[in-house]
Amino acid sequence: MSDQVRIHNFRALTDAKIALIQFAEQVAGALASMDSDVSRASMWLHQERPSYWKHEIRRRGEDVNKAKTEISRKIIAAAPEPASLVLERRALHRCQSRLEEAQKRLEKVKSWGPRWEREAMMYKGSTHGLSEQLHREIPLALARLEKMFQALEAYAKIAPPGASDVATDVATEVADAAPPGNVATDREP
Amino acid sequence: MSAQVTKANLIDALKQLRVRWAVIKQTWQDDAAMRFEREIIDPLEPAIMHACKGIEHVGELMQTVRRECGDDSSS
Numbered sequence: 001m002s003d004q005v006r007i008h009n010f011r012a013l014t015d016a017k018i019a020l021i022q023f024a025e026q027v028a029g030a031l032a033s034m035d036s037d038v039s040r041a042s043m044w045l046h047q048e049r050p051s052y053w054k055h056e057i058r059r060r061g062e063d064v065n066k067a068k069t070e071i072s073r074k075i076i077a078a079a080p081e082p083a084s085l086v087l088e089r090r091a092l093h094r095c096q097s098r099l100e101e102a103q104k105r106l107e108k109v110k111s112w113g114p115r116w117e118r119e120a121m122m123y124k125g126s127t128h129g130l131s132e133q134l135h136r137e138i139p140l141a142l143a144r145l146e147k148m149f150q151a152l153e154a155y156a157k158i159a160p161p162g163a164s165d166v167a168t169d170v171a172t173e174v175a176d177a178a179p180p181g182n183v184a185t186d187r188e189p
Numbered sequence: 190m191s192a193q194v195t196k197a198n199l200i201d202a203l204k205q206l207r208v209r210w211a212v213i214k215q216t217w218q219d220d221a222a223m224r225f226e227r228e229i230i231d232p233l234e235p236a237i238m239h240a241c242k243g244i245e246h247v248g249e250l251m252q253t254v255r256r257e258c259g260d261d262s263s264s
Contacts, residue, residue, distance in 0.1 A: 012217035019209040023202050023233070030198035034244055037192070041251050049258050101261050103260070108257045119250050126243020130236040132201075141229040148221065 010156075013149045017142055024138045031127055031134075038120050045116050046108060053106035060099040067092035192248020196241045203237045207228070 071092060074083045210230055214222060 009217055012213045012222075014215070015213050017210065019206055020225065020229075023206040026202035026205075027199060027237075030202070031197045031240070034192065034195040034247075037251065038247060041254065045254060045258065053258075073224075098261075105258060105261065112229075112254055112258060116250070116254060119247060123247040124244045127240040130233075131242040133233055133236050134253075137232070141225070144225070188227065 009151055011147070013145050013152070017145045017149075018147075020138055026136050027038060027130065028134055031131065034123075035126075038123055042116060042120060045112055049109045050106065053102055053109060055105060057099065058104040060095065060102050063095040064092065064099050067095045192244050192251065196244050196248075199237050199241055199244075203234060204231065 067088065071085055071088045074088055077083070122145060207230075210226065214226070
């Protein structure tokens with residue numbers, strides 16, 4: 001009966017370790033993916049978008065000039081009669097709108113640049129605590145579980161049958177006697 | 190992966206850990222277990238929730254940036 005308790009404790013320690021490892025893996029994967037999205041957005045905003053919209057402004061500016069040239073050509077061709085320019089003026093207006101849109105978007109890209117960097121920093125700040133848990137606290141917790149496990153294991157080898165309550169105490173003592181820098185010691189009031 | 194998916198994954202990880210810890214606690218009930226819960230398990234929840242808020246915010250901004258700075262033919 002008492003041996004069962006000890007076996008349960010062994011299993012509980014192992015299960016806790018596995019649960020923490022799987023939690024850390026899932027969280028690390030999710031954070032890495034989000035970090036990557038934020039970095040990609042930075043690259044897109046700082047490198048891809050400015051050159052894209054500058055290129056579009058040039059291209060759409062050329063379209064405006066072509067539309068204007070077409071109107072002039074039609075006026076000359078129809079002279080001295082007045083030319084019908086409804087379609088050409090509509091085309092020119094469309095080209096001008098597209099050029100203005102590109103100019104507005106380039107301005108947006110420029111204004112978003114510094115703001116995005118600030119927001120990306122704030123995002124990193126919001127995940128910093130969780131990253132600390134992943135990279136510092138959880139490894140320390142795993143080490144702590146491992147020590148408890150080893151203490152129980154060592155005790156199990158030497159303990160007489162029916163000494164399971166003491167085995168539980170061994171694990172507790174290991175947690176209490178944490179080395180300097182261990183979570184348990186650091187957080188003691 | 191979208192911000193929504195990331196957030197859902199973080200919350201799912203926390204839920205799974207909580208469920209597993211509840212099972213573990215049925216067989217590990219000494220002071221060390223209580224201390225472990227207080228010092229290791231419990232602080233994970235506020236850390237996850239704080240991260241989720243940041244992820245949600247940056248995810249919304251990402252959509253706005255894409256809408257405002259993306260190709261106008263697709264918007």
